[in-house]
Amino acid sequence: MLPKAFLLFMLPIAGLAVLRPDAFETLLGASGHRAQQQAAAVTPAATPAGGNGGYPSKRLYADRDGHYRARARLDGRTFDVMVDTGATIVALTWSTGLDLGLVRPGMTMDAPMQTANGRVLGKRVTIPRLEVEGLSVASVDAVVLPAGALSTNLLGMSYLSRLRRFEFAQNTLLLEQ
Structure with missing residues (x-):
């Protein structure tokens, strides 16, 4: 027979395991999680998220x-x-917009945008279907900014708000479709 103190200790843990199986990733994988973070810092990767009720999802690491x-x-x-x-x-660099065929040289930039670097005119576009790490969203509003106005493409709320959910926790971002 198990001691009463052991049972009192294990009962809440067993309940947690049933209700939140992903919690053990945090409790048991502290050193493994750091190794994952370091690997992700070199090559940011998405991995399938478990325990989500069958919805397609991806987990990104900071x-x-x-x-x-x-x-x-x-x-x-x-x-x-x-x-x-x-x-x-969603905000795209000029070179990405050109490469994707969303803009072409000589197009009129007619959408005033406020960026971290100030006000700039961009070109509003609609992306027919944008897939991010396997999660696809149709008819995504976006803007292509002129050369030099943006250093990296930004995945903004016009995409994120169309997902079932997105959630930040412990240097992890869960995207769920």
Whole structure:
């Protein structure tokens, strides 16, 4: 027979295991989690998230600067994005917009945008289907900014708000479709 103190200690843990199986990743994997973070800082990767009721999801790990980076795809072409919940809209660099065929030289920039570097005119576009780490969203509003106005593509709320949910916890970002 097990001592009563052992049972009192294990009962809440067993309940936690049933209700929140992902909690043990935190409790038991502190050193393993650090190794994952260090690996992710070198190559930011997305991995399937478990225990989500069957919804497609991906887990992104923060890089050394605390940013979440991912690979996006449009019409078979891939490009890097940085998750930015402070960005109202998906914002693309001029070179990415050109490469994806969303803009062309000589187009009129007619959408005033406020960026971290000040006010700039961009070109509003609609991305027919944007896939990020395998999670696809149709008809995503975006803006292509002129050359030099943006150093990296930003995955803003026009994409993120269309997911079932996104959640930050312990240097991890869960995206769920």
